[in-house]
Amino acid sequence: xxxxxxxxxxxxxxxxxxxxxxxxxxxxxxxxxxxxxxxxxxxxxxxxxxxxxxxxxxxxxxxxxxxxxxxxxxxxxxxxxxxxxxxxxxxxxxxxxxxxxxxxxxxxxxxxxxxxxxxxxxxxxxxxxxxxxxxxxxxxxxxxxxxxxxxxxxxxxxxxxxxxxxxxxxxxxxxxxxxxxxxxxxxxxxxxxxxxxxxxxxxxxxxxxxxxxxxxxxxxxxxxxxxxxxxxxxxxxxxxxxxxx
Amino acid sequence: xxxxxxxxxxxxxxxxxxxxxxxxxxxxxxxxxxxxxxxxxxxxxxxxxxxxxxxxxxxxxxxxxxxxxxxxxxxxxxxxxxxxxxxxxxxxxxxxxxxxxxxxxxxxxxxxxxxxxxxxxxxxxxxxxxxxxxxxxxxxxxxxxxxxxxxxxxxxxxxxxxxxxxxxxxxxxxxxxxxxxxxxxxxxxxxxxxxxxxxxxxxxxxxxxxxxxxxxxxxxxxxxxxxxxxxxxxxxxxxxxxxxxxxxxxxxxxxxxxxxxxxxxxxxx
Numbered sequence: 001x002x003x004x005x006x007x008x009x010x011x012x013x014x015x016x017x018x019x020x021x022x023x024x025x026x027x028x029x030x031x032x033x034x035x036x037x038x039x040x041x042x043x044x045x046x047x048x049x050x051x052x053x054x055x056x057x058x059x060x061x062x063x064x065x066x067x068x069x070x071x072x073x074x075x076x077x078x079x080x081x082x083x084x085x086x087x088x089x090x091x092x093x094x095x096x097x098x099x100x101x102x103x104x105x106x107x108x109x110x111x112x113x114x115x116x117x118x119x120x121x122x123x124x125x126x127x128x129x130x131x132x133x134x135x136x137x138x139x140x141x142x143x144x145x146x147x148x149x150x151x152x153x154x155x156x157x158x159x160x161x162x163x164x165x166x167x168x169x170x171x172x173x174x175x176x177x178x179x180x181x182x183x184x185x186x187x188x189x190x191x192x193x194x195x196x197x198x199x200x201x202x203x204x205x206x207x208x209x210x211x212x213x214x215x216x217x218x219x220x221x222x223x224x225x226x227x228x229x230x231x232x233x234x235x236x237x238x239x240x241x242x243x244x245x
Numbered sequence: 246x247x248x249x250x251x252x253x254x255x256x257x258x259x260x261x262x263x264x265x266x267x268x269x270x271x272x273x274x275x276x277x278x279x280x281x282x283x284x285x286x287x288x289x290x291x292x293x294x295x296x297x298x299x300x301x302x303x304x305x306x307x308x309x310x311x312x313x314x315x316x317x318x319x320x321x322x323x324x325x326x327x328x329x330x331x332x333x334x335x336x337x338x339x340x341x342x343x344x345x346x347x348x349x350x351x352x353x354x355x356x357x358x359x360x361x362x363x364x365x366x367x368x369x370x371x372x373x374x375x376x377x378x379x380x381x382x383x384x385x386x387x388x389x390x391x392x393x394x395x396x397x398x399x400x401x402x403x404x405x406x407x408x409x410x411x412x413x414x415x416x417x418x419x420x421x422x423x424x425x426x427x428x429x430x431x432x433x434x435x436x437x438x439x440x441x442x443x444x445x446x447x448x449x450x451x452x453x454x455x456x457x458x459x460x461x462x463x464x465x466x467x468x469x470x471x472x473x474x475x476x477x478x479x480x481x482x483x484x485x486x487x488x489x490x491x492x493x494x495x496x497x498x499x500x501x502x503x504x505x506x507x508x509x510x511x512x513x514x
Binding site: 036053054055065112114116145148151152153188189190226229230233 | 287310425
């Protein structure tokens, strides 16, 4: 098999430079029936999240006396990839649900709602790498929109090493043929990392550089998330109240 | 929240208020509302004492919800724009009877925790449990307005009917809104709810848990107004808009009714 060149003349396959992210779209409150909802996309990777609760815990034995429990269900739509995804619980889905849960447990004030459960459902509508990052960003918007008390919004993005170079927001062919892929979730107020996974091998120096780049990306995403939440309220026009008259 | 209960109780007095006073009061209220700022989780609110909806991080008061930041006597707090009802002692709430036990009812008050109403708190007279059935007083699905008498740390909620406002609600319809927007629907000194009552002629009972009971011929219009208030709760100048909405709607209905009757006459001739 001939080697696929992922970076040619400093440009990646989709024309981005290594430090560029794909275009971001963030929205809050798009589902009327959910307690809170969010949509987030990086280019053609898009995720939609809905939050319900706090509600009484079911099954009862999972109830915690002094705090709320989180239930995260991550799933991919059957039409999200080139080959059909089998709907339902998968090994991969269970793992990602768990890491999303761990990424949020430290920022939520779960002790304010003892004996309850907060349910989070994330659906990947279209997958083109970094789905867990898009999912985390969508969940963050949905939790804030639902009015769940939280210390800060969590932002997430991925970095990787392709053709020996560190690049942010790995997409498409880069995910399949790249050397390293690192998803990072970041808690901006405390400067903490709440999710860090890595597959591939890289040197310590490269790793440090990569994480620093991911954190920069997360800061940009954090700003977009704030805009999305703010515009839900500021774009409303009071004149619409009497518009139909 | 306790203030709001007082506000609601005081609403009867607002009838005597002159039109000028009313305009002045609304203006003052909106002047104050203008200073409120939309904040997001993790955004700093100020320094001083931390109130509800905030937490302290390294000496700074930070918001923990999406809401409107405000301060009173040096206490910074954030009024959330969404969320579930967290029961508080003394709140007047609307609930639905979901279960009947030996000597108490279980009530759904649209909070994560079910509430409990004991027989002695609900009925004045002596009840012989061997001869009587509790469904005689409240049956499954009945709607009541009750007061929260206690909330324990493990979130066991007790209700009481020992207040003149507490009663069973017959007929009508229930609307659900975000609990944090209840004060907006009541308005300052009950101005907003009074406006809706006056314009639609409906009976309205507001629970602090965000359930609102409406009964009357024009309940659809009243509900529309309530839902509009919920949607635009953060906006300044809402009272005037709602007044406009209710006036035009009622006027239009009367006009269209008159037109219809005219047409009928015409057809008859």
